[in-house]
Amino acid sequence: MEILYSVFVGPFRDMVTAPGFLVEVLIGGIAGGLMYSLVALGFVLIFKASGVFNFAQGVMVLFAALTLVGLMERGVPVVLALVLTMVVMTALAFAIERIVLRPLVNQEYIILFMATIGLNFFLEGFGEFLWGSNVKKLDIGIPDTSFTVAGVQINKLELTAAITSAVLVAVLAVFFQKTRIGRALRAVADDHEAALSIGIPLKTIWVVVWAVAGLVAIVAGIMWGAKSGVQFSLSLIALKALPVLILGGFTSVPGAIAGGLIIGVGEKLAEVYWGPLVGGAIENWFAYVLALAFLLVRPQGLFGEKIIERV
Amino acid sequence: MGTTRFRDRTQLIEALEVLDVDLSDLAFRSKDDVDEFYDEVDRLLEATGRRWYFLVNYAGCTIADDAWDHFGERGKHSNSVHGLGTVRFGLSESARQTIRARAMLAQFRTNVFDAREDALAALAGLRRRRAVTGVPATEVLLRMQDVSVSFGGIQALRGLNLEVQTGEIFSIIGPNGAGKTSAVNVISGFYRPDHGRIFFQGQDRTALKAFEVAELGIARTFQNVALFRGMSVLDNIMAGRLLKMKGNVLLDALYWGPSMKQEVEHRAFVERIIDFLEIQAIRKLPAGRLPYGLQKRVELARALAAEPKLLLLDEPMAGMNVEEKEDIARFILDINDEWGTTIVLIEHDMGVVMDISNHVVVLDHGEKIAEGSPSDVRTDPAVIRAYLGAEP
Numbered sequence: 212m213e214i215l216y217s218v219f220v221g222p223f224r225d226m227v228t229a230p231g232f233l234v235e236v237l238i239g240g241i242a243g244g245l246m247y248s249l250v251a252l253g254f255v256l257i258f259k260a261s262g263v264f265n266f267a268q269g270v271m272v273l274f275a276a277l278t279l280v281g282l283m284e285r286g287v288p289v290v291l292a293l294v295l296t297m298v299v300m301t302a303l304a305f306a307i308e309r310i311v312l313r314p315l316v317n318q319e320y321i322i323l324f325m326a327t328i329g330l331n332f333f334l335e336g337f338g339e340f341l342w343g344s345n346v347k348k349l350d351i352g353i354p355d356t357s358f359t360v361a362g363v364q365i366n367k368l369e370l371t372a373a374i375t376s377a378v379l380v381a382v383l384a385v386f387f388q389k390t391r392i393g394r395a396l397r398a399v400a401d402d403h404e405a406a407l408s409i410g411i412p413l414k415t416i417w418v419v420v421w422a423v424a425g426l427v428a429i430v431a432g433i434m435w436g437a438k439s440g441v442q443f444s445l446s447l448i449a450l451k452a453l454p455v456l457i458l459g460g461f462t463s464v465p466g467a468i469a470g471g472l473i474i475g476v477g478e479k480l481a482e483v484y485w486g487p488l489v490g491g492a493i494e495n496w497f498a499y500v501l502a503l504a505f506l507l508v509r510p511q512g513l514f515g516e517k518i519i520e521r522v
Numbered sequence: 523m524g525t526t527r528f529r530d531r532t533q534l535i536e537a538l539e540v541l542d543v544d545l546s547d548l549a550f551r552s553k554d555d556v557d558e559f560y561d562e563v564d565r566l567l568e569a570t571g572r573r574w575y576f577l578v579n580y581a582g583c584t585i586a587d588d589a590w591d592h593f594g595e596r597g598k599h600s601n602s603v604h605g606l607g608t609v610r611f612g613l614s615e616s617a618r619q620t621i622r623a624r625a626m627l628a629q630f631r632t633n634v635f636d637a638r639e640d641a642l643a644a645l646a647g648l649r650r651r652r653a654v655t656g657v658p659a660t661e662v663l664l665r666m667q668d669v670s671v672s673f674g675g676i677q678a679l680r681g682l683n684l685e686v687q688t689g690e691i692f693s694i695i696g697p698n699g700a701g702k703t704s705a706v707n708v709i710s711g712f713y714r715p716d717h718g719r720i721f722f723q724g725q726d727r728t729a730l731k732a733f734e735v736a737e738l739g740i741a742r743t744f745q746n747v748a749l750f751r752g753m754s755v756l757d758n759i760m761a762g763r764l765l766k767m768k769g770n771v772l773l774d775a776l777y778w779g780p781s782m783k784q785e786v787e788h789r790a791f792v793e794r795i796i797d798f799l800e801i802q803a804i805r806k807l808p809a810g811r812l813p814y815g816l817q818k819r820v821e822l823a824r825a826l827a828a829e830p831k832l833l834l835l836d837e838p839m840a841g842m843n844v845e846e847k848e849d850i851a852r853f854i855l856d857i858n859d860e861w862g863t864t865i866v867l868i869e870h871d872m873g874v875v876m877d878i879s880n881h882v883v884v885l886d887h888g889e890k891i892a893e894g895s896p897s898d899v900r901t902d903p904a905v906i907r908a909y910l911g912a913e914p
Contacts, residue, residue, distance in 0.1 A: 389785065391767045394753075398761045401750035408710065408748070409828060410736030410765040462752070 222484035234363050236483050237476060242369035244475020245376035246438075249431040250452040251459065251467040252383065253424045258461045259387075260396040260420035261312075263323045267331035269449020271425060274338045275300055276432030276441045280349050281342035289351075293429075300425030308417045316413075335446065344443065349436035372434040376468075379430060383423075384464050396420055400462070454502035460512025469513055474498045528562050534570065539606065540645065541567065541574040545583040546612065553592045556585075560596040567604035575645055576605055579638065581612030594624055601630075607648050609633040611641040622894050622902070629665075629685045631881060632894040640897070647880065651689035654862030661688040662724075663832060663864050664709065669718035671704050671888075678704035680888040681718065686832070686866055686881075691858050693867045693875045696885035697908055702868045703745055705885070706836050709866070710742045711735035722832070737765060741830035745837045745868075747817045751810030755801065755820050758809050759792045762827030792827055799823050799853060815846045822850075826857065833857070836868045847871075851878050872909070876900060884908065 226233045250272060257265040265271075278299050282292035311326050353371050357364045387393040398406045399416045407413065435445055451474075459470025478501075482494040505512075533542045543563070550556050567574060585593055601608060613621065613634055625632040635641040664686040671679040679701045686692045694702050707713040709720065711732040719728045722738055730738070741762070750758050767784055796802055799819055804812060809820055818838060825833055835854070839847040851874045857863050869875045875882065876896040884892040884899055886908040892899050899905055 391764055391785075394757060394761050395764055397753055397757070398750050398764075401752050402748050404712070404744065405748035405750060405824075407712070407732035408736060408742050408744070409762050409824065410733045412731075412733045 217488060218485070225484060231362050236479050238363065238365060239369070240476035240479030241472055242366065242373045242475070243479060244472040245373045245468070246369075246431070246434055246471075247448075247451055247455045247474055248380065248468045248471030249372075249376050249427065249434060250448050251455040251471055252380065252464065253427045253431065254449075254452055254456055255459075255461060255464055255467045256383075256420055256424045256427065259400045259464075261323075261417060262320050262400060263327065264320075264461070265330075265424070266324065266327040266449075267334055268424065268428065268452070269446040270331050270334040270338070271300075271303075271428040272432045272435065272448065273441070273443065273446040274303075274334050274432075275425065275429040276349060276436040276445060277338045277342045277347070279429070279432065280347045280436065280441045283349075284347070296429055297426060300429060301422045304418050304421035304425050307421050308414060312417055313414065331446075335443070339443070346440045346442040347436075349433065349441050351433060351437050353437065355438070368437060372438070375430060375434065379427065380464065380468050383427075387464055392419065451498065454498040456512070457502040458505050458513055463512070466513050473513075474501065477501050528559050532563060532566060534566075534574070538642075538645070539573075539575055539649065540577050543576060543578045545581075546579050547582040549583070550585040550589050550593060552586060553589055556589050556592045556596055560600060564600055564604070567600070570604075573604055573606045575648065576601065576608040577638075577641055577645060578608060578610045579612050580610055580614070580617055582614075583612075583617070585617070590620060590624070594628065598628070598630065606652070607631070607633070607645075609635065609641040609645050609648075611635045611638050618898070622892070622898060626890065626893050629683065631687070632898050634895055634898045636897060644880070644895070648689075650859065651862060654859070655689040655864075656862075662686070663688045663722065664866075665721040666705075666709070667719045667721070669705075669708060669715045669720065671701075671708055671713055671715050677888050679708065679715070682885075682888070682890060684883060684890075686864060688864055689858070689862055690880040691854065691865045691867060691878055693869060693879040693882045694885060695869055695872055695875055695882060696891075698870065699887075700885040700908075701888040702870075702885055703836055704888070706742065706834050706866070706868055709735075709832075710740060710834055736828065739828070739831035740834065741825035741828045741832070742834035743818070743821045743825050743836055743838060745840060747814070747821050749809040749817055749821055749824070751808065753809060754806055755809055755812070755823075756792065756796075756805045758820055759795060759823045759827045760788065762824035763788050763792060765828055795823050795826050798856070799826075815842055818842070818850070819853075822853065826861075826863075829861075830863060833863050833865045834868075835865060837870060838867070839869065839871065839874060847874050854878060872900075 250268065253268040253271065254265060257263055257268070275296055279292055279296045282295055283289060287295065307330065311330060312323070315323055315326055353368050355366065355368045357366045359365070387397065395406070395411045395416055396419070398409070398411060399413060403413060406416075431448075432441075432445070435448055439445070455467060455470040455474050457470075458473055459466030459468070478494045478497045481497045482491070486493045527548070531544050531548070533544075534540070535542055541563075550559070597608075608631070610621070610633055618634055621632050621634060633641075633644060635644060662685050664684070666682055666684040669679055669682045670677070682701075682705065684705075694705055696702050704713060708715050711730050711734065715728060719726055721727065722740065727735065727738065750761060753761070767788055796805055799822065801816065801819055801823060804816060804820075809817060812820065822835070822838065825835075838854070839850050842850065854865060854867065855878055858865055867875065867879065876899075879896050882894065882896050882899045883890055884902070884905050891904045891908055892902040894902070
């Protein structure tokens with residue numbers, strides 16, 4: 212009885228009795244969730260346009276952050292460093308298309324997936340070779356401090372990250388749904404032959420999509436780097452993006468956001484209200500449990516395209 | 523023999539832009555006869571200072587074996603200088619065969635019909651298309667020259683020669699495995715020929731890739747429908763319009779100013795196509811969920827959205843019932859008529875094709891076995907053999 216009470220009643224009673232605290236937890240969850248979405252977005256972009264699950268997305272985030280910090284450490288002004296990082300990520304997109312994707316055209320997706328694993332290790336090593344492997348601090352001028360609105364504490368850094376993510380997502384959603392290139396990207400994802408027949412050059416599209424994914428990686432790298440320092444473990448946030456993708460569907464930009472929010476809020480609530488029951492640290496695995504449960508009900512994800520096979 | 527023999531054999535019909543040539547019961551016994559006749563014709567045409575269609579009655583006309591070459595040469599010359607195209611009728615079976623064989627070698631249109639009325643009807647078609655496209659029907663849009671393609675040991679196309687003229691409906695038919703789809707894939711740049719060259723509007727484009735071919739104004743559909751299944755019908759057709767839209771990644775991303783304006787303009791054009799193909803009711807549905815017949819229609823709409831100069835249709839009627847086939851046939855005719863689009867049509871089934879084509883090429887085992895107007899091809903023994911098997 213006591214267990215049932217502490218699982219099903221206690222936490223909800225706590226939420227109601229201290230609404231201010233609940234709002235704080237929710238805001239923390241939303242902010243954290245949007246950070247996950249940022250990383251998940253990179254995956255979705257590439258998966259949408261080429262059907263490839265880019266295992267190296269996490270390392271791309273690390274690589275972008277490392278490059279930015281590395282340049283800043285060498286005395287390059289912030290704005291110039293940012294521009295240079297963009298150039299580097301775009302150049303990376305060209306190189307990936309030329310060296311990895313083009314020779315593997317028309318291969319099975321699993322082969323391309325394996326190639327991105329190779330890319331993952333290469334980028335990791337290359338990044339550390341260039342910029343060293345010690346933990347670096349990324350200071351983007353926004354202090355990791357809080358301010359209070361109506362009795363609710365809000366972290367400035369998290370707020371900035373949330374707003375940045377929201378804007379980026381809105382732009383990408385419109386870009387994909389309403390514009391020429393967005394439509395071309397979706398077309399390529401759907402059918403290569405048909406895309407060629409209406410005059411879409413696959414190579415250009417791949418470069419564009421990897422470059423966009425690289426730019427998203429920069430944003431994610433800045434936000435996560437500012438929060439937890441630029442170091443190897445940054446690449447592991449890719450693992451946190453996985454449950455977000457499973458929830459949101461691999462092909463949906465809005466899905467990546469919704470998935471991120473659900474995971475972010477879910478794990479914060481679980482950690483704060485149910486965590487003490489099992490001695491805490493729920494946050495680390497709760498996302499995966501949530502994703503697993505979700506898979507059982509909607510294998511295509513929240514917004515993913517429903518798989519219907521005619522027989 | 524004097525000039526009188528050929529006098530009063532030709533008549534200019536101004537209203538139809540036609541030179542009516544009556545060769546009935548004439549005999550061309552030698553090269554001299556041929557020269558005499560064509561000198562007369564050329565003189566007459568020269569004086570008019572403009573171009574004409576030639577309507578030629580061959581009933582009872584005989585041409586000596588050694589005069590044929592010369593007859594063909596002079597004819598070709600006259601047509602290139604003064605002509606807009608030639609239609610023929612009243613040929614004997616042997617003359618028909620000869621013209622057919624010569625046409626295949628020299629790449630000209632036989633345009634042979636049984637009766638004068640049929641020939642006149644075809645002529646009206648030629649004039650109408652010229653009115654829409656602005657070019658005479660004799661203008662070559664696409665030429666395949668000695669094109670061969672093979673996969674491993676299989677020779678899909680063997681030295682194929684084709685000439686598609688602007689504004690016509692050009693059909694390629696043949697039994698299964700004849701190389702029809704290979705021909706379309708070569709034209710659209712999906713296959714690179716092992717041998718031979720391809721010209722589009724006089725330019726060599728053999729080496730171009732599929733997406734570059736699309737930029738030239740060649741659109742296609744696929745035998746097994748290739749739609750963007752996850753996208754709506756509207757988005758599918760808008761995607762077909764990509765090449766017509768100008769891009770600016772930055773403005774696109776913001777969906778701002780010119781980007782938004784152009785999106786609206788192109789949307790209006792796409793709506794016209796949707797009306798034209800009568801698919802208003804399904805425009806918001808995901809393409810992948812539509813029944814097969816409608817998917818084919820959406821694919822046609824997507825190809826049309828590019829406003830192509832040449833439209834390649836790979837078995838657009840495959841797997842359809844008679845009613846659906848007639849619908850598609852009507853659309854093809856309308857597209858050709860209203861937009862002046864040149865169409866290359868691949869079909870397995872001869873029936874509908876014969877009704878709507880201006881020119882038919884028959885392939886078998888990767889080779890051209892016959893070519894000519896529908897009525898011409900229908901009676902060709904080689905075609906009958908290919909479709910029905912060899913006679914015992």
